[in-house]
Amino acid sequence: MSKVLIYGEIRAGKLKKTAFELASEARRLADGLGGDVAAVVLGPQAEQFAPDLARFGADTVYVVEGPQLDAYNTEYFAQALAQVIREKQPEIVLLSHTMQGKDLAPRTAAKLGIASIADCVSFEIDGGKLVGKRPMYAGKCSAEWVCKGSPQMASARPNVLEAVENPKAGKVEKIAFSPDTGRSTYTTRELSLDTSGKVDLTEAEIIVSGGRGMGGTDYSLLEEMASIFGANAAVGASRAAVDAGWRPHSDQVGQTGKTVCPNLYVACGISGSIQHLAGMGSSKVIVAINKDPEAPIFTKADYGVVGDLFKVVPEMNKELRALLAE
Amino acid sequence: MKSLVCMKQVPDTETQIKVNSQGTGIVTEGIKYIINPYDEFSVEEALRLKEKFKQGEVVILTIGPDRCTESIRTALAMGADKGIHINDESLNSADPFVVAQALAAAASQVDYNVIFCGHRAIDDDFAEAGAMLAELLQIPQVTLVTKVEVSDDKTKAIVERDVEGGKETVEVSLPCVLTSQKGLNEPRYASLPGIMKAKKKPIDKKTAADLGITAEARLESREYSMPPERKAGKKLEGMEPPDAAKELVRLLRNEAKVI
Ligand SMILES: Cc1cc2nc3c(=O)[nH]c(=O)nc-3n(C[C@H](O)[C@H](O)[C@H](O)COP(=O)(O)OP(=O)(O)OC[C@H]3O[C@@H](n4cnc5c(N)ncnc54)[C@H](O)[C@@H]3O)c2cc1C
Ligand SMILES: Nc1ncnc2c1ncn2[C@@H]1O[C@H](COP(=O)(O)O)[C@@H](O)[C@H]1O
Numbered sequence: 001m002s003k004v005l006i007y008g009e010i011r012a013g014k015l016k017k018t019a020f021e022l023a024s025e026a027r028r029l030a031d032g033l034g035g036d037v038a039a040v041v042l043g044p045q046a047e048q049f050a051p052d053l054a055r056f057g058a059d060t061v062y063v064v065e066g067p068q069l070d071a072y073n074t075e076y077f078a079q080a081l082a083q084v085i086r087e088k089q090p091e092i093v094l095l096s097h098t099m100q101g102k103d104l105a106p107r108t109a110a111k112l113g114i115a116s117i118a119d120c121v122s123f124e125i126d127g128g129k130l131v132g133k134r135p136m137y138a139g140k141c142s143a144e145w146v147c148k149g150s151p152q153m154a155s156a157r158p159n160v161l162e163a164v165e166n167p168k169a170g171k172v173e174k175i176a177f178s179p180d181t182g183r184s185t186y187t188t189r190e191l192s193l194d195t196s197g198k199v200d201l202t203e204a205e206i207i208v209s210g211g212r213g214m215g216g217t218d219y220s221l222l223e224e225m226a227s228i229f230g231a232n233a234a235v236g237a238s239r240a241a242v243d244a245g246w247r248p249h250s251d252q253v254g255q256t257g258k259t260v261c262p263n264l265y266v267a268c269g270i271s272g273s274i275q276h277l278a279g280m281g282s283s284k285v286i287v288a289i290n291k292d293p294e295a296p297i298f299t300k301a302d303y304g305v306v307g308d309l310f311k312v313v314p315e316m317n318k319e320l321r322a323l324l325a326e
Numbered sequence: 327m328k329s330l331v332c333m334k335q336v337p338d339t340e341t342q343i344k345v346n347s348q349g350t351g352i353v354t355e356g357i358k359y360i361i362n363p364y365d366e367f368s369v370e371e372a373l374r375l376k377e378k379f380k381q382g383e384v385v386i387l388t389i390g391p392d393r394c395t396e397s398i399r400t401a402l403a404m405g406a407d408k409g410i411h412i413n414d415e416s417l418n419s420a421d422p423f424v425v426a427q428a429l430a431a432a433a434s435q436v437d438y439n440v441i442f443c444g445h446r447a448i449d450d451d452f453a454e455a456g457a458m459l460a461e462l463l464q465i466p467q468v469t470l471v472t473k474v475e476v477s478d479d480k481t482k483a484i485v486e487r488d489v490e491g492g493k494e495t496v497e498v499s500l501p502c503v504l505t506s507q508k509g510l511n512e513p514r515y516a517s518l519p520g521i522m523k524a525k526k527k528p529i530d531k532k533t534a535a536d537l538g539i540t541a542e543a544r545l546e547s548r549e550y551s552m553p554p555e556r557k558a559g560k561k562l563e564g565m566e567p568p569d570a571a572k573e574l575v576r577l578l579r580n581e582a583k584v585i
Contacts, residue, residue: 011490074457074467097453099490102445103469106422106454110461115423115544118452135553136451140343141352143550148543185466186498189484193492200490206584229585242508249472249509250488255339255448256363256508264584275339281556285582287574293563302559303577305570315571323575324585 002060003035005090005151007081008053009100010041012193015049018096018203020056020163022156025123026094027057027166032125033091037168038062040084042069042077047172054170056163061170062088066177072100075185078107080177085112087175090151092130097155099200105155114149121160121261121282130154138255138278158203160261201253204234206264209253209280211238213269213290213309217246221313222268228320236260236280238270254279268309272297289313327382327480329372330438331406332429332459333365335390335397336449345550351419352550361397364444367506370513371474372442373405379480383407385436389428391418395529402524403516409529410436414541416534421545422450426458431537433463438501439480445470445505460503468498472509476500 004026008019019039026037038060039053050061062084068076081104085093095101097119109116120132121142132154135142147153201207206229208222219235226233237247239254253260255275265283270276272288272295280286281300288301289309298304305312337343337357344353361369369386376382384406388394391413398409410432417428433441441463443456460467472493473486482499488507516524534541560577562570578585 074469078461099470099488102453103457103467106452106457107461107467109454110423110426110458113423113544115421115452115454115458117545118422118454131548134451137337137341137343137352137449138451139553140341141345141550141552143547145545145547148546183464184499184502186468186485186496186502188494188496190495191489191492192494193489198491203490249507252508259451264578264582274342278339282553285578285584286556287578293561298561299558300556301561302582303574304559304561304563305565305574306561306563307565307567307570311567312571315568316575319571319575320585323579 002038002088002090003033004030004092004094005038005040005085005088007095008039008041008049009096009098010043010046010049011100013045015052016096016098017163018098018156018158019053021158021161022094022096023053023056023058024164024166025156025161029092029123029125029130033128036060038088038090040064040081042080044070050170050172055165055167057166057168058170059168061172062175063172064175064177066179068179069177071188073185073188074103074107075183076179077104078111079179081108082111083177084175085151093151093153095155097157098203101155105153109153112151114147114151114153117145117147117154119157120154121157123154135259135282138259139281140278157261159205199232199234201234201236201251201258201260204232204260204262206233207236207253207260207262208233208266208268209236209238209270210241210268211270212240212244214241214246219247221310221317224317225266225313225320228317228324238276267297267301268313270297271295272300327375327379327476328438329375329382330385330387330433330436330441331365331368331372331401332387332441332443332455333369333397333401334362334444334447335359335388335394336362336447339448345552349550359393359397361400362444362447364446364506366513367508367510368442368444369401369404369406370511371506374511375476385410387429387432388412389417389420389425398529399524400516402527403520404514405520408527410532411529412532412537414534416541420541421543422452422454423458423544424541425455426462427539428534428537429455429459430462431539432532433459440476440483440500441503443503443505445507456503456505466498466502467505468496468502469505470507471504472507474504
């Protein structure tokens, strides 16, 4: 019997990096408890990812297929996941707190009559029980949470847990999906992914963010920096920039936008309001570029440049291009 | 068009949160409370639907202590028709499952075409209650919604939602639960006549017993703590932009080792 079950999220035909983060963490927890790690993947092309999951510590990979699982749909994915959990009875179930995870985890949990410790940044086992530590109030404080029901379920914030290779068998077991087609669900009419393969802010390793200091819709300097950093970088914005209509609402970082924790957050022309800091304060390294030496962002930034972003950022881009082209 | 809006009262985003000395929660003295910003989008959307159909009702559903009456009044002043206030010690700091159970029990006592939740409450940040409520009521959910169009016969809606790296347009039959995301609308302010009228609008008070539920916690919090204090680091000041840029990139590579 598996102690820990993880949900391997597939997006655009690829297994997400967060699945490796989860598999590694599950491995660590299961080794502590003395038990196995299983991963579940859903959908037509899912089986091909078993070796990847095995590489990061999965003993078993459950593969569930069925016409209802060809594309993501909340109800059917939740049914399939709940079915696997009921059949396999893991003690701990872990998902990622990605956009899909936020939709899927609570629906699945409710089917099982439990709740999930959402958006954890670390886990430990205490007296045989899972303890999840999660930021609250957009990171203004955090608390440890435990589950009172069974199984214990939690989701992990992307890009926080470390993915470590730890090869295991990854034995594939196919599970026949028995959907309840009597349940009403939505049907997808159109799916438009505007950004070709770009990472979501919440999963980006590097974020280059612009605020009111950008002075308008032209974010090309920041787009350029992000593209120099590569596919794991994204562009964000403050609410001032979003409310001015310069950037889409989905780019907003902060207490009423996205909570992010990249390795590097570059804040350009952002003053550092309490709401903005709440959303990005747990970034590993913060850089601020601001012409006002008194801007509050400098009190939190690891590195600050006092200067005009329109003069500093082009020079940075030159330096970065030269360095990263090496 | 009848909408039920699940609305939570949360600390103002300006609040400096402090953990209490026992580490069992936050210090609540002096906190100013507001309507959860995502729930404000829900109130606005429900009002717009009622206006569009030129008939219907907007009902506000809140679980929380006495202080929540004020937020309910604010929503009524924006134009909502009535409030349901579940005020019960056993539910006031409940986990998302218990909250969803109470919301579901209250929802099953009223009529609705659609239920709005916020996609997340900005205090506990669970982002769970909406989806759980939908499951408990056995109706569909569409989360992170930025646009809603309800068909004339009110049997279905075309809804736009945020997905990673883009948008998804879905068709969903009503009733369903929609969870609001930024971008859905710009909430209105309460007008002065609205504030006057709100005083006479009904707020139905309920307890857990009235709903026939007993709160059985699914999650339990322990040990609240403050994040490690971030300190000001190196500040490059008074340098020419090329020199500052060069030095910054060098520090990021050699000292911080993030690039
Ligand atoms: C309920 C509520 C929720 C909120 N939620 C959020 C949220 O989620 N996220 C968020 O970001 N905000 C949020 N806010 C807004 C927040 O209070 C601030 O208004 C906002 O963060 C300010 O954005 P800003 O830093 O871009 O603008 P400003 O505070 O105006 O700062 C602009 C900065 O740019 C600098 N600057 C100008 N020109 C240049 C230049 N050429 N080069 C370098 N620097 C320059 C200025 O010195 C200044 O420091 C919220 C507010 C409320 C009331
Ligand atoms: N105490 C409450 N009263 C009314 N609605 C709530 C309450 N708690 C949560 N909700 C609803 O559920 C949404 C998500 O909350 P949460 O899962 O706590 O992040 C909120 O935006 C509300 O719409």
